[in-house]
Amino acid sequence: MTLYESVADLSLEIDSCSFEPHERETSSDFTRVTTEITLRGGGEIGKGEDVTYDAEDQRGLEELEFGLTGSYTLDEFSAELSKLDLFPVGPSREDFRHYRQWAFESAALDLALRQADTDLASLLDRTPEQVRFVVSTRLGDPPSAERVRDWLDIDPELGFKLDATPEWDDELVSELAATERVRIVDMKAEYGEAEVGQSPNAELYQRVADALPDAVIEDPAYTDETAAVLDSASERVSWDAPITGVESIESRPFEPRWLNIKPSRFGSVESLFDALDYCAERGVRLYGGGQFELGVGRGQIQLLASLFYPDGPNDVAPRGYNDPEPNAGLQSSPLPAPTVDGFRWL
Structure with missing residues (x-):
């Protein structure tokens, strides 16, 4: 079994999505802005982080209307997510689309594991x-x-x-x-x-x-x-x-x-x-x-x-x-x- 086959069929129930911004000065002489993404469902919480570098792209995330509530497998959620434009503002670079997709997918993986009462290592x-x-x-x-x-x-x-x-x-x-x-x-x-x-x-x-x-x-x-x-x-x-x-x-x-x-x-x-x-x-x-x-x-x-x-x-x-x-x-x-x-x- 491949690594992805081990997680692809995890059940996933999503009731809501919310965003929490973070900001901090860094050793590379710039102010870092990121956003934690929280997916809720089945009494559990899953989290991921959008590491898109442009601060305006980050602030634009608040305008996203997230419509993917409901029941999925992790693989089904990924397929539906890939159809969405996750940038109501931007992106300033095309590779940032992957960054944002990963933020939602990592939150979904976290949530699915918790709903299955397990963890990635196990x-x-x-x-x-x-x-x-x-x-x-x-x-x-x-x-x-x-x-x-x-x-x-x-x-x-x-x-x-x-x-x-x-x-x-x-x-x-x-x-x-x-x-x-x-x-x-x-x-x-x-x-x-x-x-x-x-x-x-x-x-x-x-x-x-x-x-x-x-x-x-x-x-x-x-x-x-x-x-x-x-x-x-x-x-x-x-x-x-x-x-x-x-x-x-x-x-x-x-x-x-x-x-x-x-x-x-x-x-x-x-x-x-x-x-x-x-x-x-x-x-x-x-x-x-x-x-x-x-x-x-x-x-x-x-x-x-x-x-x-x-x-x-x-x-x-x-x-x-x-x-x-x-x-x-x-x-x-x-x-x-x-x-x-x-x-x-x-």
């Missing part, structure tokens, strides 16, 4: 494990290793996922390498017109590949100019932004050995679970990715990591690691194995 017959995580951060403008050093002063055992920029010179990369704590370098070259996107840079890719030989290289652009360095480092090249399902995995320039899994990019539970099965069959190593979740979504991506890729360099740290300044007193890696309730980490 239903899939998987044992939750402790979760290793890394701290994801940018290095400022101009970039320096100061933020990494500040975190290591607090916790010398932390690992890092760092966003590279063209200003990363030999001196900075050597300084980062000396810490021996860099697990992933994100090249941000698969983000299209998004503000965080970076252009292909063969020189930067080579510099990082040479100086950080154990680091995963995420979302590089595979071009005529970058192909040589990426082919030579293919065993540690990973993709994130373009990964939206099995077809997108198969469209990579070579079979990936690593992938960053962000559930919202997949849109549906079926697409996510099919991709997890596909990667397990082929031995693709996985790690979870975060999107500055402010509500239940953070625990849900941590739960998926606990069940499917607990030892990866997971970008699912407790949300305090996303605060504007490093601070002491946070949970160190690894996170203890969770208690699972529906589709939630407790």
Whole structure:
């Protein structure tokens, strides 16, 4: 039985839907706005989180007239949901349609599990494990290793996922390498017109590949100019932004050995679970990715990591690691194995 077949026929009764906005400053110099979605039915509550990045798209969600009350299987609900336009305002980016669909589908999965008096770990017959995580951060403008050093002063055992920029010179990369704590370098070259996107840079890719030989290289652009360095480092090249399902995995320039899994990019539970099965069959190593979740979504991506890729360099740290300044007193890696309730980490 596939992962999705395990959950597809769960019964689902929906009586109402409501929204709760959240807002918080982040370490990436922007104000994060998300919305928790609550589905109610059969005396139970299911929750998901819309991680669409545009604040106006988020605020427009309040205008959505949700008409999917009634009785479904989870698979039937997903099919009906896919027919709706979930953006009364926007979206400002087409990929945000998947983000919002995932918010409703994750809430529906949570509700269906609770109505069946079970949880995701039990239903899939998987044992939750402790979760290793890394701290994801940018290095400022101009970039320096100061933020990494500040975190290591607090916790010398932390690992890092760092966003590279063209200003990363030999001196900075050597300084980062000396810490021996860099697990992933994100090249941000698969983000299209998004503000965080970076252009292909063969020189930067080579510099990082040479100086950080154990680091995963995420979302590089595979071009005529970058192909040589990426082919030579293919065993540690990973993709994130373009990964939206099995077809997108198969469209990579070579079979990936690593992938960053962000559930919202997949849109549906079926697409996510099919991709997890596909990667397990082929031995693709996985790690979870975060999107500055402010509500239940953070625990849900941590739960998926606990069940499917607990030892990866997971970008699912407790949300305090996303605060504007490093601070002491946070949970160190690894996170203890969770208690699972529906589709939630407790």
